[in-house]
Amino acid sequence: MGLTLFIGNKNYSSWSLRPWLALKLARVPFEEVLIPLYQTTTRQDILRHSPTGKVPALKIDETVIWDSLAICEWAAEQAPDAQLWPQDTIARAVARSVSAEMHSGFVGLRSALPMNIRRSAPPRALTPAAQDDINRITALWRDCRKRFGIGGPFLFGPPTIADAMFAPVVHRLNSYLVEVDDDSRAYIAAMLALPPMVEWTEAGKREPWIIEESEAA
Numbered sequence: 001m002g003l004t005l006f007i008g009n010k011n012y013s014s015w016s017l018r019p020w021l022a023l024k025l026a027r028v029p030f031e032e033v034l035i036p037l038y039q040t041t042t043r044q045d046i047l048r049h050s051p052t053g054k055v056p057a058l059k060i061d062e063t064v065i066w067d068s069l070a071i072c073e074w075a076a077e078q079a080p081d082a083q084l085w086p087q088d089t090i091a092r093a094v095a096r097s098v099s100a101e102m103h104s105g106f107v108g109l110r111s112a113l114p115m116n117i118r119r120s121a122p123p124r125a126l127t128p129a130a131q132d133d134i135n136r137i138t139a140l141w142r143d144c145r146k147r148f149g150i151g152g153p154f155l156f157g158p159p160t161i162a163d164a165m166f167a168p169v170v171h172r173l174n175s176y177l178v179e180v181d182d183d184s185r186a187y188i189a190a191m192l193a194l195p196p197m198v199e200w201t202e203a204g205k206r207e208p209w210i211i212e213e214s215e216a217a
């Protein structure tokens with residue numbers, strides 16, 4: 001089976017990070033092809049591989065899976081032993097809820113603080129909508145850690161798709177130096193130390209491209 005994951009810039013592409021991390025956690029070998037975003041040929045380059053013109057997209061032989069959460073689900077099914085969803089039914093249902101909440105929400109945070117791994121400075125303005133999202137996300141993190149986090153430092157103990165879904169938020173809170181409670185700070189530190197996160201972060205920091213729109217936050 002030939003597997004290729006098309007991703008955007010590691011420094012900026014929040015959606016790409018999620019399935020990349022899930023595939024790494026599942027130890028599913030894949031090739032990656034990085035298409036730099038916001039270049040003159042970006043759209044046509046992505047459209048050659050993905051019907052939406054967006055990354056990420058996973059090509060499995062001739063079939064394309066073009067949504068980050070769908071790729072995470074596929075990784076979980078490929079490697080059941082990796083337990084990318086929690087084993088307990090209730091924990092798994094909550095993990096799916098928080099993953100879906102991340103997938104479809106938090107627009108205030110996403111638009112005000114674009115992922116920019118290289119950055120290390122507060123935002124010019126933290127909008128009320130972004131602060132509301134941060135409050136909700138950190139409350140959700142604390143709740144998952146308290147109820148389900150006994151087996152490890154991640155939301156449901158060992159790393160799962162829920163952590164992969166929040167990985168870009170971890171980068172945002174870290175690189176914009178956002179103040180958070182102690183539990184959230186510990187979770188952020190654990191996520192940043194996860195070996196595939198370190199690999200992605202280091203690669204992102206070495207990239208040459210600058211996306212002005214993301215730098216303006």
Ligand SMILES: N[C@@H](CCC(=O)N[C@@H](CS)C(=O)NCC(=O)O)C(=O)O
Nearest residue numbers: 008013014015054055056067068069
């Ligand atoms: N819902 C999609 C979102 C994908 C997405 O918005 N990707 C961005 C990069 S992070 C993109 O490809 N932008 C390029 C464009 O819109 O031209 C998913 O979950 O995969």
